[in-house]
Amino acid sequence: MIGQRESVSGAHFAFTDRWGGVSAAPYEELNLGGAVGDDPEAVRTNRELAAKSLGIDPATVVWMNQVHGADVAVVDGPWPAGAEIPQVDAVVTARRGLALAVLTADCVPVLLADPVAGVAAAAHAGRPGMTAGVVPAAVRAMTELGADPARIVARTGPAVCGRCYEVPEAMRAEVAAVEPAAHAETSWGTPAVDVAAGVHAQLVRLGVADRAQSPVCTLESGDHFSYRRDRSTGRLASYVWLD
DSSP states (O other): OEEEEEEETTEEEEEEOSOSSOOOTTSOSOOOOSSSSOOHHHHHHHHHHHHHHHTOOGGGOBOOBOOSSOOEEEESSOOOTTOOOOBOSEEEEOOTTOOEEEEESSSEEEEEEETTTTEEEEEEEOHHHHHHTHHHHHHHHHHHTTOOGGGOEEEEOOBOOTTTOBOOHHHHHHHHHHOGGGEEEOTTSSEEEOHHHHHHHHHHHHTOOEEEEOOOBTTTOTTSOOHHHHSSOOOEEEEEEEO
């Protein structure tokens, strides 16, 4: 259920795999995405199971309506019941104990925390979001709340790797013009994009030194959802919160 979990100085990072939930094929088992065609009740149960396994209240997790952009929302609690969740690809909070979540199935989930300032962020960095600057936007929003990039702990979760993310040559050139570190080649010798490498290059330039990247490629791993591999599939969730 929780494929990876880490705590650093009161900052908590967690990444799910696809197992331990109640969803039926093709979303089996722990689909946490509510907009992929799965039974809403199964998604609700899965979100409760995942949150409780982390010791957090499922009702207080902040989710996003992700649209592959660079907009950021600053939050101090979950969205009101029945409210429309805004279209953003990063959420930032200065409220300790509030869990922020990001959904992915090949894109890069980016979790950020400054344990001293008590500021955390979760960002959804696919190819469009990475090139649009969603991660720098999230870090800027964190600094406006008192975070220091030198203190920020950054973790990126399971995502499609540069050896597997094949794209047309023109697209690779377009991405590399914005972020050269994302220029990649597949294991079979065709043009590719390495989104995680691009994210980490951005973090380096922002002054974030404490960084770690998941070794899991979602396309290669049968334990993780991959949209590029399966098309109809579930979504993984990544969580960050501070004591």
